[in-house]
Amino acid sequence: MSERWKVRPEGSNWGDFGPDDQVGRLNLLTPEKRLKAAKEIRTGEVFCLSLPLDLPGGTALNPNRKPPVRHAAVRKQGLPSVNYPLKLEDERYIDCSCDDSVTLFTQYSTQWDALSHVGQHFDAMGDGVLRPTYYNGYRGGEDILPPGEGSEAVARKLGIEKMAETGVQGRGVLLDLHAHFGDARTMVDMERLQYVIDKDGVVIEEGDMLCLHTGFGQKLIDMQGNPDPHALHHSCAVLDGRDEALKQWIADSGISVLIADNFAVEAYPYEHGDCVACEGLPLHQACLFRLGIHLGELWYLTPLAEWLRKNNRHHFMLTCPPLRLPGSFGSPVTPVATV
Numbered sequence: 001m002s003e004r005w006k007v008r009p010e011g012s013n014w015g016d017f018g019p020d021d022q023v024g025r026l027n028l029l030t031p032e033k034r035l036k037a038a039k040e041i042r043t044g045e046v047f048c049l050s051l052p053l054d055l056p057g058g059t060a061l062n063p064n065r066k067p068p069v070r071h072a073a074v075r076k077q078g079l080p081s082v083n084y085p086l087k088l089e090d091e092r093y094i095d096c097s098c099d100d101s102v103t104l105f106t107q108y109s110t111q112w113d114a115l116s117h118v119g120q121h122f123d124a125m126g127d128g129v130l131r132p133t134y135y136n137g138y139r140g141g142e143d144i145l146p147p148g149e150g151s152e153a154v155a156r157k158l159g160i161e162k163m164a165e166t167g168v169q170g171r172g173v174l175l176d177l178h179a180h181f182g183d184a185r186t187m188v189d190m191e192r193l194q195y196v197i198d199k200d201g202v203v204i205e206e207g208d209m210l211c212l213h214t215g216f217g218q219k220l221i222d223m224q225g226n227p228d229p230h231a232l233h234h235s236c237a238v239l240d241g242r243d244e245a246l247k248q249w250i251a252d253s254g255i256s257v258l259i260a261d262n263f264a265v266e267a268y269p270y271e272h273g274d275c276v277a278c279e280g281l282p283l284h285q286a287c288l289f290r291l292g293i294h295l296g297e298l299w300y301l302t303p304l305a306e307w308l309r310k311n312n313r314h315h316f317m318l319t320c321p322p323l324r325l326p327g328s329f330g331s332p333v334t335p336v337a338t339v
Contacts, residue, residue: 004137005124011251012290014136021136022162024115024292028256029170033207037171040315041338047304049320049335050110051217056298057225061232061263065105073099106160107330112322113295116144116158117329118284134158135292154327163294164324164331170256172318172337173208176200176305177237178215186237187267190245202314206254209318213305214238217261217298232263241266241283250283251291258287259296296320296333304337313339 008014017027054067072080077088081100086093107113119134132140135158143157175196177188186192197204204210214236220227239260240246250258258265266283279285287293308314317338322331 004139005133007124007126008137009120009122009290011247011286013251013292014290017292019136021292022115022138022158023166024135024294025254025256026163026166026168026292026294028207028254029166029168029209030207033170037169037317040171041317043339045307045339047307047337047339049299049301049304049337050333051220051298051300053104053109053332055109055225056220056227057223058227060229061227062108065108067108068102068104071101071103073101104332106323106325106328106332107297108332110298110300110333110335111296112160112163112320112331112333113284113288113297114155114158114160114163114322114329114331115288115292115294116155116160117295118281118288119144120279120285120289133289135289153329155329156327159326160322160328160331161324161326164321166321168257168321169317169319171205171208172211172316173202173204173314174211174213174301174305174308174316175202175314176213176309178213178302178305179309181214181237183215183219183235184237185234187240188237188246189240189243190249193239193246193249200314204253204255207256208254208315209257209259209320210253210255211296211299211301211318212237212239212258212260212262212265213301214260214262215302216263217300218302220298221300221302236262238262238264239266239283241268241281241286247283247286250286250293255293257294257296259299261299261301263297265295265297296335299335304339307339311339 072082075081082098083096086095115135121130122133124133124137138157144155147153180196216236320333320335322333
């Protein structure tokens with residue numbers, strides 16, 4: 001119990017890492033775990049696990065998120081800072097320079113979700129009042145603020161910068177769902193996930209960063225910035241966030257983060273129509289709200305997955321900090337796997 005909550009959600013770990021914790025299961029990425037991860041480097045080869053920042057392309061996949069827009073910086077003379085001759089500012093200089101800026105949606109492409117990204121209207125004080133609440137009892141309106149007069153929306157607590165400050169480096173482990181289920185739209189419950197783990201002989205330990213290769217990211221690459229949302233939403237394996245056994249396994253597994261190369265890690269929107277009043281993103285609720293497990297989405301895992309399978313490996317060193325952008329609800333990320 002803390003000043004922010006008297007009742008924590010069932011199955012949550014609120015308070016387990018301290019009353020004011022803001023990084024959740026990243027606490028399990030200890031120095032010892034990083035040293036163990038470094039031992040997975042055997043060839044020194046690296047894999048870039050991010051999509052180009054302008055993919056998926058357009059807004060068809062998610063109308064709420066738009067591609068980045070780049071601008072040339074403008075010098076004080078009103079000239080664009082591209083091949084700009086510095087002698088215009090001091091005639092002694094022979095240099096020329098280029099500078100630009102970018103307007104971007106932090107969760108448009110390869111991304112991390114901050115723990116402030118998804119919460120729930122929850123009665124944390126046990127007084128019958130449902131309040132916007134986030135991991136470890138941090139509150140909407142107090143810790144997570146909407147835009148106001150003269151100020152922008154900001155996460156005073158649980159901002160993505162808290163994740164960046166941990167370094168986000170450790171042992172990655174990859175489950176190759178695409179190798180078993182192909183391009184077909186497959187709802188992966190705990191039974192199917194366990195099948196892949198057992199079939200490939202994958203060992204998953206506390207602190208591991210779990211990556212799921214479904215092939216979705218490769219499809220985005222192949223569509224070259226012109227995504228077909230109907231085809232994408234009906235292709236590739238995706239976690240069934242409504243499978244209670246799967247959510248329990250995630251809680252028990254000790255994984256520090258959960259990453260996938262698809263749109264939302266879990267199936268969204270949920271299409272079965274048997275839910276009257278429930279969580280729209282049950283896996284986001286389980287991970288971000290209850291357990292403090294950051295979610296990585298739209299990663300590019302295919303080349304790494306192919307290399308690992310060819311070399312009969314599943315583990316690697318993974319370095320993947322977000323932007324240290326104070327108060328943000330998410331961030332682009334350029335992850336690097338070293339094998």
